[in-house]
Amino acid sequence: MKFISKLSQRERMYFYITAVIITLFLVDRFIFGMMLGQINQLDERISTLKDELANDKKIISSKDNINKESELYGKYLAKEENPDRELPKIINTLAIQSELINSELKPIPSKDGNRYLVELNAEGKMKNIVSFMYNLNMGHSLLKVEKIDLSPKAAKSETLKIYILISKAVVQ
Amino acid sequence: MFGSKDLLGIEIGGQYLKIIHLNNKQEILNWVSTDIRTLNDDGIVDFIRNYLREKNIKTVDVINPVPARYTISKNIELPSTNPAEIKQIIKLQAGHHSPYSPEEIVIDYIPIGVFRGGYTRIFLIIVNRDNVKRNFDIIERSGLRLKKMVLSLETMVLWYKDRSPSNSLGILHLDADNTDFLVIKEQKPIFLRNIPVGVEQLLYDRDKYVPQLLEEINHSLEAYQTEQMESLSKIVACGATSKAAEFLRQIPEKSNITVDIEDNLEGLKLAPGAPDIKGAASDLSVIGLAAGVVKYNKTHLDLTPEEVKLRESVAEKSRDIIWLGTLMFFILILFLSIFAQKIWMKNRMVKVLESESQKYQKEAAGLKGTKRKIGLVKTHFLRRNFALDALTEIHKCMTPEIYLTRLLIDDQQNSGRDQQNTTRFVLHGTANTTADVHQMADRLGKSDYFKDVKAPPTTPRTEINRDTRIKREVVDFEISGKLELELK
Numbered sequence: 235m236k237f238i239s240k241l242s243q244r245e246r247m248y249f250y251i252t253a254v255i256i257t258l259f260l261v262d263r264f265i266f267g268m269m270l271g272q273i274n275q276l277d278e279r280i281s282t283l284k285d286e287l288a289n290d291k292k293i294i295s296s297k298d299n300i301n302k303e304s305e306l307y308g309k310y311l312a313k314e315e316n317p318d319r320e321l322p323k324i325i326n327t328l329a330i331q332s333e334l335i336n337s338e339l340k341p342i343p344s345k346d347g348n349r350y351l352v353e354l355n356a357e358g359k360m361k362n363i364v365s366f367m368y369n370l371n372m373g374h375s376l377l378k379v380e381k382i383d384l385s386p387k388a389a390k391s392e393t394l395k396i397y398i399l400i401s402k403a404v405v406q
Numbered sequence: 407m408f409g410s411k412d413l414l415g416i417e418i419g420g421q422y423l424k425i426i427h428l429n430n431k432q433e434i435l436n437w438v439s440t441d442i443r444t445l446n447d448d449g450i451v452d453f454i455r456n457y458l459r460e461k462n463i464k465t466v467d468v469i470n471p472v473p474a475r476y477t478i479s480k481n482i483e484l485p486s487t488n489p490a491e492i493k494q495i496i497k498l499q500a501g502h503h504s505p506y507s508p509e510e511i512v513i514d515y516i517p518i519g520v521f522r523g524g525y526t527r528i529f530l531i532i533v534n535r536d537n538v539k540r541n542f543d544i545i546e547r548s549g550l551r552l553k554k555m556v557l558s559l560e561t562m563v564l565w566y567k568d569r570s571p572s573n574s575l576g577i578l579h580l581d582a583d584n585t586d587f588l589v590i591k592e593q594k595p596i597f598l599r600n601i602p603v604g605v606e607q608l609l610y611d612r613d614k615y616v617p618q619l620l621e622e623i624n625h626s627l628e629a630y631q632t633e634q635m636e637s638l639s640k641i642v643a644c645g646a647t648s649k650a651a652e653f654l655r656q657i658p659e660k661s662n663i664t665v666d667i668e669d670n671l672e673g674l675k676l677a678p679g680a681p682d683i684k685g686a687a688s689d690l691s692v693i694g695l696a697a698g699v700v701k702y703n704k705t706h707l708d709l710t711p712e713e714v715k716l717r718e719s720v721a722e723k724s725r726d727i728i729w730l731g732t733l734m735f736f737i738l739i740l741f742l743s744i745f746a747q748k749i750w751m752k753n754r755m756v757k758v759l760e761s762e763s764q765k766y767q768k769e770a771a772g773l774k775g776t777k778r779k780i781g782l783v784k785t786h787f788l789r790r791n792f793a794l795d796a797l798t799e800i801h802k803c804m805t806p807e808i809y810l811t812r813l814l815i816d817d818q819q820n821s822g823r824d825q826q827n828t829t830r831f832v833l834h835g836t837a838n839t840t841a842d843v844h845q846m847a848d849r850l851g852k853s854d855y856f857k858d859v860k861a862p863p864t865t866p867r868t869e870i871n872r873d874t875r876i877k878r879e880v881v882d883f884e885i886s887g888k889l890e891l892e893l894k
Contacts, residue, residue: 261738269745276752283759290763290770297773304776307783311776348782367794376786379793384813385834399818403786405779 309374311405317375318350321402324375325352332366334358334396347404351380354398357387363396376403414466414550415699416454417558418442418541419473421583423450424695425457427466432700433677436461439690447544454548467553470541471698472709474559474579474586478504478532479598481518481633483525489517492526504532511535514707516560518594529595531557533709542711553718554702555709558694559588559598564704565673565697567593569642574634576641578623578657578665580650581691582606585619587626589638596634599626605646605689608653616653620660627661644668645691668693792817796831796855796889803849807842810835817889829889831856836880840864843883850885859887 241249293300304311314320322339329337337356344351358366363384370377381399386392412435415426421443427436438457442450457463480503484495496515500508512535515528538555545552562577569575572592579586583604589597601622607615631637640663643654647667657665670692671684683692708715796815804810812834837843847861864881871878 265738265742266745269742269749272749273745273752276749276756279756280752280759283756283763287759287763287766290766293770293773293777294766297769300773300777300780303780307780310783311779364794364797367797371790371794376783376790378786378790378817379815380818381816382793382797382814385811390809403782405782 310376314375317402317404321350321352321375321377321400324373324377325354325370325400328366328369328373329354329356332358332369333362334366342399344401348406349401349403352400352402354396354400356396356398357393358396359392360394363394366398370400376405377401378403412463412466413469413699413702414463415469415471415695416541416545416550417471417473417695417698418450418544419581419583420475422690423453424690424692425454426692426695426699427461427463428696428699429677431675431677433675433680434671434683434696435677435680437683437686437692439686447540447547450544451547454544454550458549466550468545468550469553469699469702470545470555471558471561471695471702472533472537472541472555473581473584473694474557474562474588474598475584475600475602476533476537477557477559477598479559479595480530481527481596482530483521483527485525487520487524487526492517492528496528496530500532503530506532506534509535512538512709514709516594516706518596519592531559531707533557538709538711542714551717552710552714554705555711555714556698556702556705557707557709558698559586559595560705560707561697561701562586562588562694563590563593563595564701565693566590566642566644573640574636574638576627576630576638576663578641578643578654579691579694580605580643580645580647581694582646582689585622586694587623589630589634597626597630599629601626605650608650609689612653616656619653620656623657624661627663638663640664640666642666642668644670644672644693646670646689648688789817792855792889799853799855800831800833800850803846803853805837805842805846807838808835808846815889829891831887831889833885834883835885836869836882837864838878838880840881840883843881843885847885850887855890856887857890859885861885 238246238249318341322341325339326337334354334356335358337354340353340355342351342353363382367379367382370379378401379398380401381397383397384394387395412430413428413432415424415428417424419442421441422439423442423445424439425437426434429435440453442453445453482503484492486492486495492515496513497508500511500513504511504513512533513531515530518527518529521527541555542552562579566575566577567590574589574591574596577586577588577590579588581604583602583606585601585604587597587599587601588595599622601619603615603619603622608619627638641657643650643657643665647654648670651667654665654667657663670688672693674692674696676682710718793815796817797813800813810833812832814830814832816830818829837846843861843864847859850856851859862884864883866879866881868877869880870876
């Protein structure tokens with residue numbers, strides 16, 4: 235109070251204006267700022283919850299369609315035990331059925347966990363290859379030819395050297 | 407600023423102490439008077455304290471009107487029209503107009519008007535500082551806080567100013583122990599004479615004091631006429647008139663002047679439930695004190711001691727600061743309440759949404775998982791025949807003049823490498839002519855399964871048929887391109 239009483243009228247006015255500005259700044263920073271921050275956080279949370287709720291309701295409204303499709307694709311959705319071990323066996327069976335000879339199977343690691351890969355090196359005629367690929371596609375497993383490389387075993391030969399990379403999709 | 411308080415008027419006269427209590431509507435709540443001839447100042451203080459205790463009065467604004475008998479007044483002319491100069495002149499001349507030294511008096515004036523070029527007529531008022539100090543001490547020692555000390559004569563002028571818009575009006579103010587003869591003109595006092603005869607004397611010895619008072623009134627009228635060079639035609643008699651009616655009726659007979667007699671409580675209102683004070687106040691003037699209290703905030707003169715003025719000024723500033731602080735606090739609270747309410751509402755909304763969401767979350771999560779799996783299966787089905795179909799398409803595009811030495815179809819879309827490079831096909835082979843190669847490349851380019859088909863320059867060579875040993879010119883070629891990812 236002594237300090238204020240020593241100030242001139244103009245200095246006192248500046249002092250009061252500064253004090254008011256600092257007070258307003260502190261109130262804004264520490265009270266209103268915090269409250270506005272909390273309000274913004276709540277707004278974001280409300281927005282997220284609303285979106286989630288709308289999505290949930292939307293997907294629940296299409297429940298019948300999903301169930302119908304689930305029934306349709308049910309056999310592919312069923313969980314298999316040891317698909318990595320079963321895959322070479324299936325391919326070997328198909329190769330034998332399609333009369334491919336000298337078949338060699340080599341599982342190779344996949345970079346993603348959604349599929350298993352097996353390399354098939356064999357020999358056979360074109361019709362055997364087509365038969366093999368057709369049977370592969372018609373099976374109950376989600377098998378697919380990822381890569382095929384064919385070349386004649388010898389010049390003008392009907393027997394082909396076959397390299398096929400086969401994948402099995404895993405639906406988890 | 408915070409609403410008006412009740413007002414308490416205290417008049418400390420020579421023989422009587424009068425107290426009037428008004429509410430904030432300026433209605434009389436109570437009136438009390440006592441004879442103080444036998445009391446010293448301590449006795450007066452005790453009386454006031456007892457009264458406050460008895461009536462349970464705690465917070466009031468105290469107004470102290472100083473009766474006209476304690477003032478010395480003069481109607482004089484000064485050779486200036488500048489208020490500051492006038493103030494200087496009257497300070498210098500203070501000693502000439504009163505028997506007291508300048509330190510012993512409070513001196514002030516009411517300007518009456520400018521007469522003769524450069525001269526101002528003023529109504530000079532001088533009050534003994536001891537009277538002011540005594541009144542202040544008594545009030546403060548009674549536990550009250552003085553708000554303003556005013557002059558009765560000025561508040562009487564303010565009370566009766568509407569009765570004389572332009573003409574002179576005499577006011578005969580009767581009290582128990584004295585009578586004031588006041589003349590006002592154009593709402594300002596121009597003449598005052600105090601006569602030391604009051605209603606009490608009239609009632610005590612009518613034969614002696616009635617003629618004396620009449621004579622004094624006549625003297626006053628003559629003095630006024632001499633001083634102001636005009637005669638009065640009307641007098642308003644006020645104050646303790648109820649027991650002096652007979653006397654007042656004699657004035658017109660003696661001085662050829664009209665007298666309007668006003669009741670003691672004329673123009674005043676009693677608050678609902680207030681005791682009837684008419685009888686209690688019959689010997690004393692109520693109006694002198696009441697006018698002082700009612701008109702205190704309109705007076706030009708202020709006898710309030712400097713320390714009280716300073717105290718009031720500080721209190722006023724403090725009130726302003728407190729008011730401003732309170733206002734800011736309430737505004738802050740208001741904003742905080744609005745924000746707090748918003749936060750509360752939003753928190754409530756979050757809880758409602760969370761609870762609503764929980765109802766659907768589990769079922770929706772299961773369905774989402776199923777949908778995702780179905781999506782993966784569908785995607786697989788869209789692409790799983792691609793290699794076989796592409797092989798068939800290549801076969802369709804080939805002409806009998808072409809045979810292939812290598813066929814590569816690479817449809818690894820999810821290998822993690824660049825899809826543009828991986829989803830490709832490459833054909834190596836031999837054709838009879840370059841035209842055959844281009845024809846095949848064109849066909850492949852138009853197919854739905856391939857795009858960006860390129861056929862680089864062919865390599866001609868001579869081929870010998872192993873069976874016939876016939877030589878022929880053939881071309882080796884390589885056709886490459888990309889696989890169409892989005893099948894039509």
